[in-house]
Amino acid sequence: MEMHAFGELLPMEEAQRRMLVAARPLSRTEQVPVTEAFGRVAARAVSAPRDVPSFTRATWDGYAVRSADTRSARRSRAVRLRVVGEVFAEGRFPRPLCAGEAVAVATGAAMPRGADGVIIFEDVERTGPWVDVPHPVRVGDRMAPPGDDFPRGTSLVAAGEELTPAAMGALAACGFATVRCYARPVVSIIPNGNELLVPGARPRPGSIYESNNVTLSAVVSAAGGTPRVFPPVPDDPRQIEAALRAALPTSDVVLATGGSSVGERDHLPRVLPRLGRLLFHGIAVRPGKPTLAAVAGRKLVIGLPGHPSSCLANSYWIVLPVVRKIGRRPGPAWVDAPVRLGRGVLAPTPELATVIPLTLRHGRAYSAYHGSSSISSMVGARGFAVLPPGRRSVHPGESLQAHWLLPPLGPGGGPLAGNG
Amino acid sequence: MEMHAFGELLPMEEAQRRMLVAARPLSRTEQVPVTEAFGRVAARAVSAPRDVPSFTRATWDGYAVRSADTRSARRSRAVRLRVVGEVFAEGRFPRPLCAGEAVAVATGAAMPRGADGVIIFEDVERTGPWVDVPHPVRVGDRMAPPGDDFPRGTSLVAAGEELTPAAMGALAACGFATVRCYARPVVSIIPNGNELLVPGARPRPGSIYESNNVTLSAVVSAAGGTPRVFPPVPDDPRQIEAALRAALPTSDVVLATGGSSVGERDHLPRVLPRLGRLLFHGIAVRPGKPTLAAVAGRKLVIGLPGHPSSCLANSYWIVLPVVRKIGRRPGPAWVDAPVRLGRGVLAPTPELATVIPLTLRHGRAYSAYHGSSSISSMVGARGFAVLPPGRRSVHPGESLQAHWLLPPLGPGGGPLAGNG
Numbered sequence: 061m062e063m064h065a066f067g068e069l070l071p072m073e074e075a076q077r078r079m080l081v082a083a084r085p086l087s088r089t090e091q092v093p094v095t096e097a098f099g100r101v102a103a104r105a106v107s108a109p110r111d112v113p114s115f116t117r118a119t120w121d122g123y124a125v126r127s128a129d130t131r132s133a134r135r136s137r138a139v140r141l142r143v144v145g146e147v148f149a150e151g152r153f154p155r156p157l158c159a160g161e162a163v164a165v166a167t168g169a170a171m172p173r174g175a176d177g178v179i180i181f182e183d184v185e186r187t188g189p190w191v192d193v194p195h196p197v198r199v200g201d202r203m204a205p206p207g208d209d210f211p212r213g214t215s216l217v218a219a220g221e222e223l224t225p226a227a228m229g230a231l232a233a234c235g236f237a238t239v240r241c242y243a244r245p246v247v248s249i250i251p252n253g254n255e256l257l258v259p260g261a262r263p264r265p266g267s268i269y270e271s272n273n274v275t276l277s278a279v280v281s282a283a284g285g286t287p288r289v290f291p292p293v294p295d296d297p298r299q300i301e302a303a304l305r306a307a308l309p310t311s312d313v314v315l316a317t318g319g320s321s322v323g324e325r326d327h328l329p330r331v332l333p334r335l336g337r338l339l340f341h342g343i344a345v346r347p348g349k350p351t352l353a354a355v356a357g358r359k360l361v362i363g364l365p366g367h368p369s370s371c372l373a374n375s376y377w378i379v380l381p382v383v384r385k386i387g388r389r390p391g392p393a394w395v396d397a398p399v400r401l402g403r404g405v406l407a408p409t410p411e412l413a414t415v416i417p418l419t420l421r422h423g424r425a426y427s428a429y430h431g432s433s434s435i436s437s438m439v440g441a442r443g444f445a446v447l448p449p450g451r452r453s454v455h456p457g458e459s460l461q462a463h464w465l466l467p468p469l470g471p472g473g474g475p476l477a478g479n480g
Numbered sequence: 481m482e483m484h485a486f487g488e489l490l491p492m493e494e495a496q497r498r499m500l501v502a503a504r505p506l507s508r509t510e511q512v513p514v515t516e517a518f519g520r521v522a523a524r525a526v527s528a529p530r531d532v533p534s535f536t537r538a539t540w541d542g543y544a545v546r547s548a549d550t551r552s553a554r555r556s557r558a559v560r561l562r563v564v565g566e567v568f569a570e571g572r573f574p575r576p577l578c579a580g581e582a583v584a585v586a587t588g589a590a591m592p593r594g595a596d597g598v599i600i601f602e603d604v605e606r607t608g609p610w611v612d613v614p615h616p617v618r619v620g621d622r623m624a625p626p627g628d629d630f631p632r633g634t635s636l637v638a639a640g641e642e643l644t645p646a647a648m649g650a651l652a653a654c655g656f657a658t659v660r661c662y663a664r665p666v667v668s669i670i671p672n673g674n675e676l677l678v679p680g681a682r683p684r685p686g687s688i689y690e691s692n693n694v695t696l697s698a699v700v701s702a703a704g705g706t707p708r709v710f711p712p713v714p715d716d717p718r719q720i721e722a723a724l725r726a727a728l729p730t731s732d733v734v735l736a737t738g739g740s741s742v743g744e745r746d747h748l749p750r751v752l753p754r755l756g757r758l759l760f761h762g763i764a765v766r767p768g769k770p771t772l773a774a775v776a777g778r779k780l781v782i783g784l785p786g787h788p789s790s791c792l793a794n795s796y797w798i799v800l801p802v803v804r805k806i807g808r809r810p811g812p813a814w815v816d817a818p819v820r821l822g823r824g825v826l827a828p829t830p831e832l833a834t835v836i837p838l839t840l841r842h843g844r845a846y847s848a849y850h851g852s853s854s855i856s857s858m859v860g861a862r863g864f865a866v867l868p869p870g871r872r873s874v875h876p877g878e879s880l881q882a883h884w885l886l887p888p889l890g891p892g893g894g895p896l897a898g899n900g
């Protein structure tokens with residue numbers, strides 16, 4: 061059994077920087093139905109193609125009038141107008157309004173031609189076909205011109221923006237059925253190791269169920285990517301190389317798990333340099349030290365350790381930002397919030413940075429870390445914190461900057477509690 | 481044109497409380513592939529069905545030995561053992577270890593029977609088939625018993641928990657292919673109004689493109705529900721009632737939009753009481769005042785105003801928490817964070833509460849609110865804040881508690897920036 065040694069370990073910031081430089085934002089786009097575009101990244105700026113609404117509308121329920129008719133109206137001497145019709149939101153009064161006439165209009169209805177103001181129902185007396193107007197109506201009262209919602213050319217969506225419910229509604233209001241978005245990055249996940257079992261297989265001594273593909277798939281989805289999981293590849297450098305080469309043309313990034321360290325059966329450190337330029341092997345972080353990355357053609361290939369908790373920690377601070385960058389997502393990869401520790405944490409190897417997966421109970425964070433070989437350290441983790449190299453411990457009650465993949469679970473209570 | 485008046489307006493907290501009481505958590509469950517379970521709500525507690533791993537394993541690369549053989553080992557007088565085999569992660573040494581023997585083992589490999597400790601490669605001298613052990617190996621060194629990851633019975637997932645990447649990995653590591661989850665709530669969205677156009681239709685005076693279904697669909701998806709959008713129903717009470725009755729049996733909640741106010745063509749206030757018990761009509765909030773809700777059978781029916789920005793505001797503080805409750809989602813409906821206003825805000829009707837949709841630029845929040853009839857107030861909104869009744873204004877630079885539907889977009893910089 062041969063062992064090699066790691067070269068100099070790379071600080072995690074520098075490892076992340078090299079991977080992010082190599083992670084090229086994709087340029088593929090696709091037309092997405094507006095109804096399915098929630099959270100997608102717009103590839104083009106979109107502006108209103110015409111005035112919305114296209115007509116002058118009433119902004120209140122009332123009577124559309126010619127303001128000139130009401131100039132002399134006083135409480136003591138009301139002006140009497142004849143009601144010649146009514147217009148609901150979808151209708152249209154068929155002819156121009158004549159002197160002495162009024163038309164009942166609903167909010168949002170098109171104003172009759174010739175009408176230049178609206179007086180609200182509450183302000184008039186109605187008697188049969190007549191309304192008595194007790195004060196002058198000013199030009200433009202309770203009405204709005206074409207383009208009041210969106211004048212033609214209004215920016216609805218900027219290129220590179222994540223589509224919100226609000227932006228989707230604005231696109232729909234302007235009549236758009238689809239919107240051009242960047243494609244979701246395709247992320248191939250290739251586990252390797254003879255010991256890996258697929259679900260349903262019978263456990264044997266020395267064998268374990270493959271679980272990294274599930275964790276990575278979820279993180280890839282959270283990052284807006286499309287995970288593509290390959291069956292486990294045996295511990296054979298030729299087969300691993302062939303699997304990576306086969307996946308590359310149709311992938312935006314390839315994640316290989318297992319065999320990333322320095323042992324005899326750790327083939328990735330020998331295979332990746334055959335595919336392209338090695339960026340590094342070995343990061344000064346625990347868990348996750350045996351991680352490597354290469355650029356093959358213009359694509360990033362990352363070798364992640366097979367230990368499930370190492371793979372989880374790496375998925376947070378490597379996979380999530382890398383896939384988000386390739387998918388051109390703006391903004392941060394996680395929700396940052398300071399949190400107090402419920403129990404102290406010791407850095408197992410203080411000369412390395414420490415990634416601490418965090419669980420949250422009663423508003424306090426707890427390390428879920430038991431050791432890099434322990435899968436149970438993962439259960440309950442919703443985010444993580446990083447201790448820099450040299451930091452030996454964090455005391456109970458100390459505050460840490462935490463990065464949450466999912467929003468932290470807060471205290472109970474109604475959603476409006478605390479709004480004042 | 482008839483007008484009715486609102487009765488007493490309900491405070492928004494009370495309106496929300498009544499709807500949340502009527503929103504019954506669903507009990508339908510379904511079996512979901514673990515690979516697709518990200519963010520789903522577990523319906524049952526799941527624990528480890530057996531010890532994981534099922535065997536005693538080495539936790540380091542090295543030589544598995546019988547500790548008794550090494551008791552007399554000293555640096556000056558090493559104990560020489562014969563290497564009789566090697567075990568990689570998936571293998572198994574075929575017979576018990578005899579006195580004076582060692583087996584090379586990789587991290588994670590099953591320990592040979594009879595071996596009770598591991599000495600790491602770096603600590604020994606290897607010469608052909610021999611290793612020289614320079615110190616005693618203690619019982620249990622560098623090895624772990626069956627169940628080291630998960631002893632049989634370990635809790636993997638609690639009932640009612642949202643599945644994280646970490647929990648999904650733990651389920652996969654225990655060999656689970658599927659997990660029982662609560663169904664996604666089916667949310668029917670029924671727009672009504674003669675003025676509503678579907679995408680592709682030619683705009684006419686008085687007509688507008690239906691957009692609330694798109695906004696609501698996105699918010700329903702964000703809440704973990706499945707939106708089901710109906711085509712617009714004409715302004716006819718019988719047709720509206722028929723559409724609502726038809727949707728109810730296969731829906732967990734029904735959202736009707738438009739016609740929720742007090743005008744002649746506002747049919748929902750007359751239709752909803754025919755379906756069940758009216759909870760309220762009219763909320764002391766702006767925008768969103770003309771909102772009503774009823775319980776039909778055991779199901780909630782909510783009538784939302786047709787003005788797109790009113791509908792958006794209501795989707796945040798009504799639809800999101802209601803759908804989350806029906807889907808049994810734990811935790812808050814949005815990410816709360818205080819934010820400073822970049823520009824002052826005036827409450828348009830200070831006797832009512834004000835819901836302010838917020839956009840974020842350069843770390844400051846701006847009201848996206850232009851008036852309840854303006855759709856453009858929606859563009860860019862990613863969250864909201866609430867001013868309580870009586871609050872007339874917020875000054876520029878003042879801090880507000882904001883509720884973000886999507887994580888707020890923070891300043892740029894590398895994802896690890898500021899961790900150090």
